[in-house]
Amino acid sequence: MRILILAPPGVQSLDVVGPAEVFWEAARRLGDENAYRVEIVGTQAGPIAGTGSLRFLPDRTTDDPDIEADTLLVGGDPRLPPHVDPTVTAWIARVAPQVRRYGSICTGAFFLAAAGLLDGRQVTTHWECAAELAGRYPKVRVESDHIFIRDGALCTAAGVSAGMDLALALVEEDFGRELALAVARYLVLFLKRPGGQSQFSTHLAAQLTGKSSIQKVQQWVLSNLDQDASIEALARHAQMSTRSFTRTFHREAGMTPSEFVHRARLDAARRLLEDSSASLKGIARDTGFGSEERMRRAFLRSIGVGPADYRGRFGRH
Incomplete structure (x- = not known):
């Protein structure tokens, strides 16, 4: 051809x-x-x-x-x-x-x-x-x-x-x-990415955010995916009111706090599916989804395939 x-x-x-x-x-x-x-x-x-x-x-x-x-x-x-x-x-x-x-x-x-x-x-x-x-x-x-x-x-x-x-x-x-x-x-490509995947990983998004309380919250989220990441909890970490935190986060990060948390958990789950043999239940727990079903719905909505199918396509065989 x-x-x-x-x-x-x-x-x-x-x-x-x-x-x-x-x-x-x-x-x-x-x-x-x-x-x-x-x-x-x-x-x-x-x-x-x-x-x-x-x-x-x-x-x-x-x-x-x-x-x-x-x-x-x-x-x-x-x-x-x-x-x-x-x-x-x-x-x-x-x-x-x-x-x-x-x-x-x-x-x-x-x-x-x-x-x-x-x-x-x-x-x-x-x-x-x-x-x-x-x-x-x-x-x-x-x-x-x-x-x-x-x-x-x-x-x-x-x-x-x-x-x-x-x-x-x-x-x-x-x-x-x-x-x-x-x-x-x-070719040592990090990942054969599906086309619908975001152009940005959450780690890159956190790097692009200014050195501020917002970035500190982002780094906390990335290190504590299985913890409470509600807007109220994140606002407390930032020592800001919920309203001020939500507005500032969106201005600096270009997305809402909930969107960032969702992407962070999805990124982490994808990496574990690609590189580990951990169970779907364990991955859902460790990345903050809580249950296999919630993780499955998140994958279907964002990537178009479920976690098991994703591992079959992109995991190490």
């Missing part, structure tokens, strides 16, 4: 290298170097400047005649908003209907939107660019908190490393879960 990766000038280098490594490793493990053939498409002949002072030599350019390909992915430009060349979007609009599937990584979604391919579609992009994308293209249904989204033949990924998550999902679609998990483990 030929995979075209369009690399605009100034492309985020990992948007190209990350997916390319996933496809290359999948082909290597299949024992067939032609199972995936990645080709970089440039806007003109000559080296393409990428981030990190890297240069990419394109296999072809947007001036070349249309070619047969299986998949088209468009890399992102870290500038916000990215420069969108009309001749490039015209090429995308012409090629996309000819391939089995097409999509974007990071701000590559801006190129697809400018080509008229995202109207009425559910998409994601880098969290930092989501509001800009939604504002510029109001017909696009932007979901800012997804790793990747599949909408028919269209697939869009969040920022930078999420392109590898998307590529793994495409490998799983093509050749099955076993190969995708083997590739993920070989």
